[in-house]
Amino acid sequence: MADFLTLVGARIKQLRIQKGLSQAKLAEMADLQDTYIGGVERGKRNISLNSLERIMSALEADPAEALKFGRLEVLEEEKDKQNVLDIHISLLRERSLAEVKLVQRMAKDMFDTLDQEKIER
Incomplete structure (x- = not known):
């Protein structure tokens, strides 16, 4: 499970960086704590589907994009x-x-x- 969380976190980080957003700005846009975003990106947080939806919505990306590890x-x-x-x-x-x-x-x-x-x- 930890590898999966790490992959999802790395993908979210890439999408965030592509948008030119800081963790704090993404957290604000998704109505989450910036420490939560950091934990997700490091694969240390077990992200809920609701949180994933909020993050991907803030990134203006389809939630499935978080799973495109290739x-x-x-x-x-x-x-x-x-x-x-x-x-x-x-x-x-x-x-x-x-x-x-x-x-x-x-x-x-x-x-x-x-x-x-x-x-x-």
Whole structure:
């Protein structure tokens, strides 16, 4: 049972983060305590169906979304990709427009080469 609770909690956390909500804000929207949300996300609380419905309603998601564990890896990969993109953006912000355009041209050339290699395979 603990593994199931952990999976449900992890999925709720991902959905909350996707919406850009804090635990406190989600708790407020679902009319629950923020410590309860934290316990659910850590898999430490045995969430009731009523609470699940309130949380998913606050997230504007179908309750069945809380059980779609196959998306956990996909969402984690998307999160990692976004983190890398954020790092690139922060690096580029410190550069001049000419340098940013140079990086853009270099990236385009690299992607064109990669795409051409895919076609040739």
